[in-house]
Amino acid sequence: MNYYSEAFREAFNLIITLDRELLNVVATSLRLSTSSTIIASTIAVPMAVIIARKDFSAKKFFNVILNTLLSLPTVVVGIFVYSLISRRGILGEYQLLFSSTGIIMGQTILILPLITALVRNTIFSLDEKLYKTAKSLGATKKQQFKLLIMEARYGIIGAVIAGFGRVLGEIGISMMLGGNIRGVTRTMTTAMALETNKGRFSFALALGIILLILSFTINFLVYFLQEGEHYEQR
Amino acid sequence: MNRGNKILKVENIDKNINNKQILQIRKYSVIKGKFNFIIGANGSGKTSLLNILSMIDNDYQGTIYYKGKIISKKERNCELRRRFSVIWQEPYLYRGNVYHNIALPLKLRGFNKKIIHKKVKNISQKIEIDDLLEQSVYTLSGGERQKVSIARALVTEPEILFVDEATTNLDEESINFFNSHFADLVTEEMTVVMVSHDRRQIKELADRIAYLKKGKILSSQAREEFDFSQLGAGICSSIEEIV
Structure with a gap:
């Protein structure tokens, strides 16, 4: 019991004293997660508008696939991207394995269906x-799209934040494609696994606390944006 | 173009939804500078016709003329639609305050802030909603929402104003406001196409009346010549009240 209370004390100490290594891991995680969320959102938002608004023959099939991909395990994405970027893969020549780009690719694929x-x-x-009103007000096609996005903005921001939360907490992709390289691809989750195995429990615990705080903040933001008080009036 | 000319005309309009014919109109004209009423029972195709005339719906067969010129599908674009405005039965107001909603069509047309402010102030005073400008649209009553949508439709000074049963869902007070102010809000140059069941509106405003039944126009005449006896129960059946 003393071991755990000591570990907690040390973990909080690492956080309060802004331990350099700890901050480095958090910064790497945030950098990778932000990059993949931005890329995935840029693709996902127009794609969602097309799926929701346009009629095309494969729409039902597309929706079924999309719903199936929502519960995609991270290791499956990891294996898939690994097969593409490993030395023998079709993108092998670009040397993306064990790089930030590799992780970003995998994380983007992971949250694209979700967002x-x-x-x-x-x-x-x-x-x-x-839609009818936008047309009757004299909006061009581009303005109609902009009005649609503006009306859906809180839902869209909520979706993007949810995607960010998903990649921040994933481990399978980061571990398989990143290789846990210090300062480059070592994320909070991979560092936690590594440090626990090494017996540096307090360091892993400190990262766990930070991850928990970040997750809580993200979930609070999503709740506030999508279901919060006076949502209708914003 | 003189008042009394045909500003809009449709010919051989066929509109189907799920293989069911909604509209079959051989000929119908909207007369410039007049209150053109379209009446008919629920489901007779009034709103479908209004959507076609206002060029919001392009999914039909037939020909539409604007000021005597055939308008192709490609020409039914926002540039032409910007000359029109529509007041819907159930208005959709965009997230934000009343000012944002009234200013929106002007912003879409690229007016500068100063002009937008002046026009919004002006129209909101006329419609007596200038005290609501900063209010969120989600706090408005049904009557106030419709007033905002009227202001939004009139702020662009449209050539043709389409009105789709604007008072159907309103309370008595709001209907009275609409009926007593609407004619004053419409300028001499404006053409109005109005779908309505309201006897008082037909009595006081209508210049021309088109009677639509099961997607077909049975008659389209000046109000004085219109035979009200052809209308079934429920559609302005009391002739004495109207004429």
């Missing part, structure tokens, strides 16, 4: 009159 599905649901839930 797309959440944004699609937000757009589905919008009042159909919005």
Whole structure:
């Protein structure tokens, strides 16, 4: 028991004293997660609008695939991207394995279906009159798209934050594609696994506490944006 | 173009939804500078016709003329639609405050902030909603929402104003406000196409009346010539009240 209370004390101490190594790992995690979230969102939002608004023959099939991909295990994405970027893969010549780019690729694939599905649901839930009204107000196609995004903005931001939360806490992709290289691909989750194995429990615990705080903040933000008080009036 | 000319005309309009014919109109004209009423029972195709005339719906077969010129599908774009405005039965107001909503069509047309401010102030005073400008649209009553949508439609000074049963869901006070102020808000140059069941509106405003039944126009005449006896129960059946 004394061991654990000592570990907790040391973990808090690492956080309060802003331990350099600890901050480095947190910064790497945030950098990679932010990059993959930005890339995935840039692709997911227009894709969600198309799925929600356009009629095409493969729409039902597309929606089924999208819903299936929501529960995609991170290691499956890891293996898939590994087969692409490993030395014998079709992208092997670019030497992406055990690099930040490799992790970003994997994480982008992981959250692309999640953000797309959440944004699609937000757009589905919008009042159909919005589109007719936009047209009657004299909006061009581009302005209609902008109005749609503005109306769905809280749902979209919520979806992006949810995606960010998912990549921040994943370990499979970072471990398989990143290789846990200090200062480059060592994320909070891979560092926690490594440091626990090494017996440096307090360091892993400190990262766990930070991850927990970040997760809580993210979930609070999503709740506030999508279901918070006076949401309708914002 | 003189008042009394046909500003909009449709010919041989066929509109189907799920293989069911919604509209079959051989000929219908909207007369410039007049209140053109479209009446008919629920499901007769009034709103579908209004959507086609306002060029919001392009999914139909037939020809539409604007000021005597055939308008192709490609030409039914936002540039042309910007000359029109629509007041819907159930208005959709965009997230934000009342000012944002009234200013929106002007912003879309690229007006500068100073002009937008002046126009919004002006129209909101006329419609008596200038005290609501900063209020969130989610706090408005049904009547206030419709007033905002009227202001939003009129702020661009449209050539043709389409009104789709604007008072159907309103309370008595809001209907009275609409009926007593609406004619004053419409300028001499404006053409109005109005779908309505309201007897008082037909009595006081209509210049021309088109009667739509099961997607077909049975008659389209000046109000004085219109035979109200052809209308079934429920659609302005009391002729004495109207004429």
